[in-house]
Amino acid sequence: MNNMSTILVIAIYFFSIIYLTFVGARKAKQIEIEGGSFSEGFYVAGRKIGPVALAILVAAGACSTGTFIGGPGLSAANGIGFMMLFGGGQIPMTLFILGVVGKKINIVGRRTRSESYVDIFRYRYENYAPLIFVLVIAILVFLISSSTGEFVGGSRVLETVTGIPFVYSLIGFGALITVYTSLGGLKGVSIVGILQGFIMTAATLILVVGYMVFYGGMPEIMERVGKLSSDLLTPNVGGKVPLYQLFNLWCTYSIGIIGLPWAVQSALTYKDTRTLKLGIGIGIVFVMIWTVFLCGWAGAAGRLMTPDLVVSDYAIPNLALGTLPGILAGVVLAGVAGAGQSTIAALFILAASSIVVNVYTAFINKAASDREIKRLTILVCTLVGVTNIFLALTEPPTLQVFITFAAGGCAAALAPGLLFGLYWPRTNKYGAFAGVLSGLIFYALFSLVDLGIPFLMNAPLLSAAPLSFLLCYWVSKVTPKPKKETLQIFFGQMKSDA
Amino acid sequence: MNILEEYGITEDPRFKTAGREAIQIVFYWILYTVWTYGFGIAGTLVQPEQYTYTWGFPTWYFWGIVGSGFLFPFIGIVMAIRLKDCSLDPWVD
Numbered sequence: 001m002n003n004m005s006t007i008l009v010i011a012i013y014f015f016s017i018i019y020l021t022f023v024g025a026r027k028a029k030q031i032e033i034e035g036g037s038f039s040e041g042f043y044v045a046g047r048k049i050g051p052v053a054l055a056i057l058v059a060a061g062a063c064s065t066g067t068f069i070g071g072p073g074l075s076a077a078n079g080i081g082f083m084m085l086f087g088g089g090q091i092p093m094t095l096f097i098l099g100v101v102g103k104k105i106n107i108v109g110r111r112t113r114s115e116s117y118v119d120i121f122r123y124r125y126e127n128y129a130p131l132i133f134v135l136v137i138a139i140l141v142f143l144i145s146s147s148t149g150e151f152v153g154g155s156r157v158l159e160t161v162t163g164i165p166f167v168y169s170l171i172g173f174g175a176l177i178t179v180y181t182s183l184g185g186l187k188g189v190s191i192v193g194i195l196q197g198f199i200m201t202a203a204t205l206i207l208v209v210g211y212m213v214f215y216g217g218m219p220e221i222m223e224r225v226g227k228l229s230s231d232l233l234t235p236n237v238g239g240k241v242p243l244y245q246l247f248n249l250w251c252t253y254s255i256g257i258i259g260l261p262w263a264v265q266s267a268l269t270y271k272d273t274r275t276l277k278l279g280i281g282i283g284i285v286f287v288m289i290w291t292v293f294l295c296g297w298a299g300a301a302g303r304l305m306t307p308d309l310v311v312s313d314y315a316i317p318n319l320a321l322g323t324l325p326g327i328l329a330g331v332v333l334a335g336v337a338g339a340g341q342s343t344i345a346a347l348f349i350l351a352a353s354s355i356v357v358n359v360y361t362a363f364i365n366k367a368a369s370d371r372e373i374k375r376l377t378i379l380v381c382t383l384v385g386v387t388n389i390f391l392a393l394t395e396p397p398t399l400q401v402f403i404t405f406a407a408g409g410c411a412a413a414l415a416p417g418l419l420f421g422l423y424w425p426r427t428n429k430y431g432a433f434a435g436v437l438s439g440l441i442f443y444a445l446f447s448l449v450d451l452g453i454p455f456l457m458n459a460p461l462l463s464a465a466p467l468s469f470l471l472c473y474w475v476s477k478v479t480p481k482p483k484k485e486t487l488q489i490f491f492g493q494m495k496s497d498a
Numbered sequence: 499m500n501i502l503e504e505y506g507i508t509e510d511p512r513f514k515t516a517g518r519e520a521i522q523i524v525f526y527w528i529l530y531t532v533w534t535y536g537f538g539i540a541g542t543l544v545q546p547e548q549y550t551y552t553w554g555f556p557t558w559y560f561w562g563i564v565g566s567g568f569l570f571p572f573i574g575i576v577m578a579i580r581l582k583d584c585s586l587d588p589w590v591d
Contacts, residue, residue, distance in 0.1 A: 081559045085538045088566040089530060092574035099523045099578065103516040103586075111588040219554025230546035233556050235538040243542065247535065255527050273583045280578035284571050292567040423517055425501045484505040492507040496589035 006161050006321070009330025010337065013199075014176060017341065020192045021180050049269040054279035056197030057346070058094050059286050062263045064343035065153025067287075067295050068200070068336040070400035073312030075299020078241070079225075079232035083296050085246045089254025091291050094283030096255055097263045102276055104422050104490075105267040111489055114268060117261040117350065118358040121432065124421045124490055126483060128429035129363070131417075131436065136354045138413045138440045139261055142406040144384060146262075147347045148391040149402030150340040151177075153313060155392065156399070157337050160317035161329075170392055177341060178385035181348040182378040193345070196338040201286060203335025204294045206328050207320055211301035214323040218297060225300050228307060232300075248459035252404060256411035256461060258419070262346045312398050351384045352377040405447055412464040413439030416472035424476075425487050431476025439468030512584045519581055526577060530570045537562035 049057065067087070075083035105120060112123040118135060125131050151174055158169035180192075215221045222233070231238035236246060257263060270276050294316075302315030305322045309315055320332045356376045361368050368376075396402065416435035420427040442464035446456040456463045488494060502509055541558035552560040 081538070081541060081556065081562070084559065084562055084566060085534065088534055088563075089527075091567065091571045092526075092530070095523060095574045095578055096527070099581065100520040103519075103581075103584065104513055106586050107510075107512065107588060110586060217554070219551075222551075222554050222556075226546075233546045233549060233559075235541040235558070238546065239542070243535075243539070246538075250531065250535070254531070255524070272586060273581070277578050277581050277583075280581075281575045284574050284578070288567065288571045292563065296563070296567075423520065481501060484507070487502060487505060488507055491502055491509055491513055493510045493590050494588065 003161055003163075003321070003326065005326030006330035006333065009327055010158075010161065010334045013330075013334035013338070017192055017196075017338070018176075018180055020195065021183065024192060025183055048271050049266075049275070050271070051275045051278035051282060052197075053194055054098075054266060054270045054275055055094060055282035055286060056194050056342075057266045057269065058097055058263050058279070059283040060193055060197045060200060060339065060342045061266065061346040062093055062097075062257060062260060062343070063090070063200075063287060063290055063339065064403075065150050065336070065340040065399055066403040067290050068203075068339045069153040069157065069313050069316050070149065070398055070403060071291075071295040072299040072302055073309075073315045073398055074400060075296055076302040076306070076309055076315035077299075077312040078237045079234060080296045080300050081233065081235040082237060082241070082246070083299060085235055085243075086249045087253045087291065087295055089250050090257065091288045092284055093254070093257050093263070093287055094280040096257055097260070098267055098276055098280050098283075100258055101264060101418065101422055102267040102270075103273065105264065106270065106276075108490055109268040111494065116268075116353040116357060117265045118354050121417060121421070122358065122362070124427075124486060125417075125429035125432050126486060127362070128433065131429055131433040132358060132362075134433065134436045134440065135414075135417075136359055138409070138436055139354055140351060140384075141440070141444075142409040142413075143262070143347050143351055144387055144391065145402045145409070146406035147344050147384065148388045149399040149406070150344045150347075151388045151392040152396065152399040152402065154337045154340040154344075156311075156313045157317050157333050160314055160321065161333055166395065167393065170389055173337075174385050174389045174392075177344050178348070178381055180341070181345040182352075182381035193342045196335075196342045197286065199331070199335040200339050201289060201335075203332040203338075204290055206324065207298055207316075207332045208293045210323040210328070210332075211298060211319060215301055215304060218300075221297075221300050221304060224304055228303065232303065242458065244455070244462070245458040248408075248462045249404065252408045252411060252461050256407060256415070259411035259413070259415040260407060261410065261414065262343075262350045264418070265350060348381045348384055352380045355380050408447070408461040408464075409440065409443045411461055412443040412468050413437075415439075415465070416469045420469075420472055420476070422490070425491055426481065427472065427476045428479055428482040430479040431472045431474075434475040435468045435472030438471045439464060442467050510590075515582050515584065522577065526570075526574065530566065533565040533570065534562055537565070 071087050114120050121135055122132060154173045155166055155170040158173055159166045225232050236243055302319040305319045306315055317333060320329045356373055360376060413436050417432035443460055446460040446463050450457060537558050549556045551557060
C-alpha cells in the first residue's frame with residue numbers, strides 16, 4: 001500500500017518520542033538527586049532553559065495543530081487573505097508573551113519560588129481562595145478545549161494516513177500522549193519538544209518544496225485558486241464574513257496570546273535575559289516560517305488538491321500525501337502530529353500543576369510526599385486525556401473552534417488579573433477575582449449562547465474583554481488596598497533578608 | 499505610583515524598564531494591526547474581478563503580507579535584541 005512508508009516513518013517517530021521522554025524523565029530525576037524538588041524539576045526544569053528550548057517551548061506550545069492543520073485548512077476553505085487577517089498577527093507571539101510580561105514574571109518567580117502560572121496569581125493576590133478556585137476552573141475549561149482541538153487534529157492526520165477510522169485513531173493517539181506526558185514531565189517534554197520544534201520546521205520546509213514543485217509556484221497556485229472561486233482572493237470570503245469578526249480573531253491570536261497560561265508560564269523557566277532576547281528572536285523566525293508558508297500558502301495548494309473540501313482539517317494531510325513520496329509525507333505528517341503532541345504535553349502539565357500544586361498541596365495536604373505528587377499528576381493527566389477524547393468525539397467542522405474558544409477565553413478571563421496585577425499596584429484580590437469570573441462567564445456566554453445580538457457571538461473577545469478589564473479595575477478601586485508585603489515583592493527592590 | 503509612595507516602597511528599576519518595554523510592544527502591535535487591516539480593508543473596496551496582481555498575489559494581499567509576514571516580524575526581532583539586559587537576581591544585596 002502506498003502509505004506503508006508514511007505509516008512507518010510516523011511509527012518510528014512516535015516511538016522515538018516515547019524513548020526520549022524517558023531519557024528526559026531520568027534527567028529530571030537527576031535534578032531531584034542534586035537537591036531540587038521533584039516539582040521544581042518537573043514543572044520548571046530547574047529554571048535553566050536555554051534560548052532555543054525557550055523559543056520552542058513558547059512557540060511550539062502555543063502553535064500546534066491550529067497552525068499546522070486547522071489554520072491551513074481554513075486557508076484552504078476561505079483563502080490566504082482571510083488567513084492573514086485571522087492569524088497573521090501570531091507571528092511575533094514570543095515578543096508579546098515574553099516581552100510584555102516575561103522579565104517581571106521571571107524575577108518575581110525567583111523571589112516567590114513560583115512554579116506555575118497559578119502561583120503568580122497566588123502570591124500577587126494573597127492566596128485568596130475564591131480567586132484560586134475560579135482561576136483553576138477557568139484554566140481547566142480552556143485548557144481542555146485547547147487540547148481537544150489538538151486531539152482532533154492529530155487523530156484526523158492519523159485517520160487520513162492509515163485509513164483507521166477517526167474514533168480508533170483518536171483513542172490510540174490520546175492514550176499515547178497521556179502516557180508520554182504523565183511520565184516525562186517538563187524536562188522530558190522540553191527535550192522532546194526541541195526535537196519536535198525542529199521537525200515542525202523541517203516538515204514545513206519539505207511540504208513547501210513539495211507543493212511548490214507539484215503546482216509550479218505561488219503565482220500558478222493563486223491563478224488556479226482564483227478560477228475555483230473569486231472569494232478565495234478576497235480578505236473576507238467575498239463579503240460573507242464581516243470584517244469585525246475577523247478582527248476579533250486577529251486580536252485573539254496576536255495580543256490576546258498574552259492570556260495563554262501555558263505560554264506565559266514558560267517565562268518562569270529561562271536563566272538570563274540573553275536567553276530571553278534570543279529566545280524571542282528565534283521564536284519569531286520559527287513562527288514566521290510556520291505561519292506564512294504553512295498556515296497561509298499551503299492552504300491555497302491544499303484547496304487545489306481537494307477542491308471540494310468539506311472538513312477543512314483534511315486539507316493538509318491530503319496535500320502531504322498527494323505531493324510527496326511516502327517517506328517525506330511521513331516526516332511532514334509526523335511533524336504536524338508532533339506539533340499537537342508538544343502542545344498537549346504543555347497543557348497537561350499545566351493541568352497537573354494547577355491541581356496538584358495549587359489546590360492539593362496548597363489547601364488539602366500540605367505535607368504531600370514526592371511520590372504522592374507524582375501519582376496525583378498521573379491521575380490528573382489521565383482524567384484530562386479521557387475528557388479530551390470524549391469531547392473530540394463530537395467531530396467538529398474544524399478543530400479551530402476549540403482553539404479559538406480557548407485562546408479568546410483565556411484572554412478575556414486571565415489577562416486583566418495578570419496585566420493589571422503586574423503593572424498596576426492598586427489591583428487587589430477582589431478585582432482579580434471579579435476579572436476572572438466575569439471574563440469566564442461573559443466569554444462563555446457570548447460564544448455559546450445566542451443572545452440575539454450578532455456582534456456578541458461573532459466577536460466574543462472584543463465583547464467580553466472590555467467588561468472583564470473594567471470590572472477588575474472598578475472592584476479593585478472600591479475595595480481595600482493590597483498589602484504592603486505583596487507590593488514589595490511585585491514592584492519593589494528587595495534584599496534577601498526582607 | 500501613589501500607593502507605592504504611600505507604602506514607602508522603592509520601585510525596582512528593572513520593573514520600570516520592563517513596563518516601558520511592554521508599552522513599546524503594544525505600540526508595535528497597534529502599528530502591525532493598522533498595516534495589515536489597512537490593506538485588508540483595501541481588499542474589500544474593490545471587486546475581485548478588478549483586482550490587480552503583484553508577483554502573482556492580489557496586490558492588497560501582497561502588501562499586507564510584506565508587512566505582516568516579513569517586515570514587522572523583522573522589526574520584532576530587532577526590538578527583542580534591543581530589550582535591556584538585566585540581572586534576574588531576586589535580591590539586590
